Amino acid sequence: MKVGDIMTTDPVCVKESDLMTHARQVLRDNNLHGLPVLNGNGSVLGMLDDQDILRVKSNKSDVTVGGYIRETPLITPDTDVREAAKLLLQARQHRCAVVRSSTDRTIMGIISDKNILRNAHISKMEPKAVADVMNTRIITAYPDDSIAKIWGNMLEWDYTGIPVISHEDEVMGIITRGAILKAGFARTIDHSSEAHDSVAVDSPKVEKLMITPLYSISPGITVSKAIEALIDYDIGRICVTKDKCLVGMVDRFSLLKECLQHPCFD
CATH class of the missing domain: 3.10.580.10 (CBS-domain)
Incomplete structure (x- = not known):
């Protein structure tokens, strides 16, 4: 099973130059918990998490997304889902941008622990309480x-x-x-x-x-x-x-x- 088979496509994104107040509104409007962050050329720089939004001081409305970008593992549509799961766990991240390749950071989608669990063949698990x-x-x-x-x-x-x-x-x-x-x-x-x-x-x-x-x-x-x-x-x-x-x-x-x-x- 490959990431490209189960990832969420056409994700909502923000730019590194966007204000955090704008990013917060985007999260709320779309009921999301994380957003891919792109540079001026449309390449993925990392992810913005709702935890990052909570860290912004309420009296600083001019803070931009660029200072809160989280580095994410390299995951492409061809990455094996098992490997993607390991990478998310190692990075302690619930979601990650999927890029075209290691040299082309164009966004292709989002892979999350939710995506992975929804597509896991849990019938193959041994009984465990x-x-x-x-x-x-x-x-x-x-x-x-x-x-x-x-x-x-x-x-x-x-x-x-x-x-x-x-x-x-x-x-x-x-x-x-x-x-x-x-x-x-x-x-x-x-x-x-x-x-x-x-x-x-x-x-x-x-x-x-x-x-x-x-x-x-x-x-x-x-x-x-x-x-x-x-x-x-x-x-x-x-x-x-x-x-x-x-x-x-x-x-x-x-x-x-x-x-x-x-x-x-x-």
Whole structure:
């Protein structure tokens, strides 16, 4: 299986000279999490991630995309999907621009962990419980936490989503940086303050933006079923719960690693 067979074509792009405020609007308007960045000649320079958008200070509207470009692995339409999966995992990137060749950086499409998981032959996986691969060290949020505090946590730990639990430890929902961007709160937070060390008085609460109902799975289901759940719900991570309490999480990276242990791309 080749990248060209499963990549997303005609991707939305930005230029290195574009303002970050413009890039933020493009992400929001198209419900995207990353954008290829092109130079003046239309060649790919790298990717802009929604995490980069969150790092821009709200009082600097003249900041350009060029200072926030992430280098990406070289992936072409002829790259084997298994190799592309390894490159994404090594780079800790969820998506990457696909270029024509090593010498021609013309953009051909986007390959993401979502693309790869959707096309993996998960029926070839041996049964393995989610409990064996889930992350049990989880940062959580309360519904009355401020968005400013959660923004700081996401920035510090490079998290894309944080589960929300009640003060009785029952899981309630999840807050994602995509939801923060979509609502427009990222640009209202004073990025120059230590927001994650103190609760901003004027910052909205997590309960205003958290996503419910929460999609969850039990620790006993198989990894292949967990992949199906991510695909069906079109989400990047899913909570593992037992008796309404959060016991772990699995995301696309961890499930992609499991796919590489099996002939899922043959």
